[in-house]
Amino acid sequence: MPALAAPMAGRRRGGWSLAARNAAFGYVLMLPSILFFLVLIAYPLLQTFWISLHRMSTLTRQGEFVGLANYRALLESADFWGAFGQSLVWTVCCLALQMGLGIGFALVLNARLTFRPAARALVLFPYLLSTVVAVLVWQWLFNDMYGYLNYLIEEYGLSDGPVNWLGQSPNAMISTILVAGWKHFPFVTIAVLARLQGIPPALYDAARIDGASAWSRFWDITLPQLRPVLAMVIILRTIWDFKEFDLIFMMTGGGPRSSTETLPLLIYKEVFPKLSMGSGAAIAMVMLVIMVAFFWVYAGQYDREERARSR
Amino acid sequence: MSIRVATTRRALLGGTGAALGLLAMPAIVRAQSRELIFWTTQRAPEQIAAYKAIFAGFEQQHPGTTVTVQSFLEEELLPKLAATLAAGTPPDLISHMPPEFVMQLNEQGLLQPVDDIIKAVGEGDFYENSLELLRDSRRGYYPGFAIVNSTTTGALWYRKDLVGEAGAAGYASWDAMLDTTRRTNRRGVFGTIYPFGKTSMGDKLLLQTIWRAGGYIINPDGTVGFNSPATVAAFEFIRDLLKYSPAGSANYAYTETVNGFVEGRAASAPYSGRVLINMQAQNPKLADAVSVVPFPMPAGGRDVFVGDFQSMVIPRAARDQELSKRMALTLLKTDNYVRFLHVTPSHNLPNLKSVAGSAEFAANPTIARYRPEVDTMIAATAKGRSLLKESREHATNTHAGAILGSRIMVEALQDVIIGGMSPQAAAARGADRIAGLMKA
The missing domain is CATH 3.40.190.10 (Periplasmic binding protein-like II)
Incomplete structure (x- = not known):
């Protein structure tokens, strides 16, 4: 059978079957992505872990291997546990504030407003502002000598003297969380608004015909429809808030005392003033483990819910 | 109609070489x-x-x-x-x-x-x-x-007009400063600004106050001297002084301090000579009302400033x-x-x-x-020193940068003022933290 023999021979060119060559071609196509992963994710991660096993100078990047000593010192350090607690408070409060404000504004902007396009553009303003400018503006507002907030408070007799917004605990943490909430809530608004606009109006019409109240419509239609986007927003914002550095550093520098010193600020303190790259890397690795654990739990929960819904 | 362009291999190679040369020009330059x-x-x-x-x-x-x-x-x-x-x-x-x-x-x-x-x-x-x-x-x-x-902390700027009106003694000693600060403190004008934020200025001003009380951070023999009676005295003095300083001083650094004084909101404040430049530019009506004295010290103190x-x-x-x-x-x-x-x-x-x-x-x-x-x-600058070498008898402290950078000293002061810790306990805690840093 010469007509069939020729293609068969082609399929076994160089001893490789067609399937094997297709697979190899697939791997070749994946190679750039794998290389990017190795260079941009795997290498820095392994390098950070390797550094965390050393007592190393930030400037010379030379030092001695100390095994898990940096981790042991970390777990015994009161500064670490303090910063860890502050990071949790910061992340949870920021997230709650951003989600509340973000969803609230999205619902308002989804309604029929006279100046809806302008309002949608304006609500983005804090998110577009650079952190440095936002911090300067808020520091000015909070200032106890010239700040507008204190001026209003004193003008309306709400307090005898100026409120110490940033120089007293827990005011400093609360003030910084308020600024972070104001700065980042538009991200939640944009994401939620995009999803709100995709919900079929027929669902609400049907609910209205069935006599559902506004609260029932929100709870039974809007919220379930928002669930996937809220899940993604919560994950992203938790990651970003947990590792927030610039806003806190510029607002309070971690003070007063250590009341706003979160883990990223502690890393900075170790790596730069103390020039201790190894202990800084150890904190960074611990932060990574916490984030991965959080992501794992959340992704698992979300997966279970999705499977239950599709059944 | 098609146009054929005849290209020889030599022309192509020449053109390619010239193009590469042009591309390489910036690197050559x-x-x-x-x-x-x-x-x-x-x-x-x-x-x-x-x-x-x-x-x-x-x-x-x-x-x-x-x-x-x-x-x-x-x-x-x-x-x-x-x-x-x-x-x-x-x-x-x-x-x-x-x-x-x-x-x-x-x-x-x-x-x-x-x-x-x-x-x-x-x-x-x-x-x-x-x-x-x-x-x-x-x-x-x-x-x-x-x-x-220069010294940002060694000079204490003051308002001659306010001190004169109050009939105050001036700033020759800690006691005189406390008295003058109390007398010049009024609605709209603070008696002084003593910044103690977790900043370079907060750290340096505290360091200087401890030195001028006669203390050291590290003793000449290399032991930690932060928990000395001089540090406790400095904490107590600052605590008294802060009654007449803005509430936000716990977060103040260079900018807030100089701005507060130049805007006429304080009768005195430590800062460098930039006060004179800013005062002439921003508040010229007070330009002749300001003068400077060395930051005071108590009786028996050490006449040294942070340079x-x-x-x-x-x-x-x-x-x-x-x-x-x-x-x-x-x-x-x-x-x-x-x-x-x-x-x-x-x-x-x-x-x-x-x-x-x-x-x-x-x-x-x-x-x-x-x-x-x-x-x-x-x-004042001629009497300036640094944490690097607190006196002639000291060896160079190569951990000085880390001590300042970690803000341990000013945090100890915040423990007293904000945390309500006793000056002795705060000094002891600060000393322990400095000792830990020196060992690292």
């Missing part, structure tokens, strides 16, 4: 010219303009060189330096580096000795306190030298050490040096005695108008 990078922590637009003008002269004298001026915050220096060292592109010359950083970098072998520069200028022309501070006595060289000899000693260094990895040294010498030429100092007259004070006493330095309207105040500041 770069290789032939030398781009020098100059870092400074002096960031005011006028200061940058002065540097650029000075280096324009340098470029003319050294054809083929270009100098790029880059300015950063003090806090940014180490992160940026770490990044450029890792990338193999460190700056060629750094100015206004805190002396504690200088010795920290020197300890790691990252700096080039600058003895040639000091000798070329004349060792005897530098103020002794600055040379003593920046000498690596173990290895026998200077890893840097102070480009200015800034911002220094000039050459990284060991700089590409052309010789050119770096010539750049430094260009900045120290009297006309250039005075030109730079006059951009912020009385803020950056000279570290060369010949310049401090020169007619060129005096020939500035601000310095001429406030000559007694400038002399008071120069006298």
